[in-house]
Amino acid sequence: MPTLRLARRDDLGAINDIYNHYVLHSTCTYQTEPSTLEERQAWFEVHGVRHPVTVLEEEGRVIGWGALNKFHPRAAYGHTVENSVYLHHDQQGRGLGSVLLADLMDRAAQLGHHVVIAVIDASQAPSVGLHAKFGFVQCGHFREVGFKFGQWLDVVYMQKVI
Numbered sequence: 001m002p003t004l005r006l007a008r009r010d011d012l013g014a015i016n017d018i019y020n021h022y023v024l025h026s027t028c029t030y031q032t033e034p035s036t037l038e039e040r041q042a043w044f045e046v047h048g049v050r051h052p053v054t055v056l057e058e059e060g061r062v063i064g065w066g067a068l069n070k071f072h073p074r075a076a077y078g079h080t081v082e083n084s085v086y087l088h089h090d091q092q093g094r095g096l097g098s099v100l101l102a103d104l105m106d107r108a109a110q111l112g113h114h115v116v117i118a119v120i121d122a123s124q125a126p127s128v129g130l131h132a133k134f135g136f137v138q139c140g141h142f143r144e145v146g147f148k149f150g151q152w153l154d155v156v157y158m159q160k161v162i
């Protein structure tokens with residue numbers, strides 16, 4: 001079974017590789033150009049103690065990562081976070097998304113966050129299913145707000161009040 005721990009700077013290359021696969025091949029992220037390592041490092045630096053980044057490691061290889069991201073810069077949103085869960089594309093369906101999300105929800109509670117929000121492309125059944133399994137409920141559906149791979153995309157927001 002993989003081990004789960006906080007991410008370190010030397011994980012950022014693997015985190016970026018996992019993410020960039022989906023940038024190029026999936027609508028699960030609306031980013032259309034791969035992130036550079038420099039951009040990933042800057043992203044990591046703004047994730048302080050209240051916004052952890054985690055990794056799953058197996059036999060010395062990072063196979064997935066999670067994060068609690070600031071939802072909005074205005075101060076009154078300070079107890080709301082948006083979550084990310086990304087597995088290496090050859091690691092889906094092993095229950096590892098659940099492992100990452102369960103840990104993120106524990107961390108969110110321990111850090112005093114009040115609401116976790118998932119922003120999900122509406123066609124991404126695995127992600128919608130994963131969050132529903134953890135008690136997230138749909139709280140918004142935005143039609144045709146994304147455009148990727150030549151098609152308009154709907155986004156659903158799901159939230160869980162801790």
Ligand SMILES: CC(C)(COP(=O)(O)OP(=O)(O)OC[C@H]1O[C@@H](n2cnc3c(N)ncnc32)[C@H](O)[C@@H]1OP(=O)(O)O)[C@@H](O)C(=O)NCCC(=O)NCCS
Nearest residue numbers: 028085086087092093094095096097098125126127129130
């Ligand atoms: C979304 C993702 C993290 C799910 O991880 P996973 O390890 O495959 O999911 P799990 O095996 O833990 O499944 C958890 C639940 O998700 C749902 N699920 C998983 N795969 C599914 C699929 N192909 N279709 C529908 N629901 C699915 C099920 O409800 C499942 O519940 P169960 O364990 O009772 O069967 C993974 O598919 C992934 O990394 N996808 C690409 C990145 C992404 O979309 N991230 C989410 C953006 S925040």
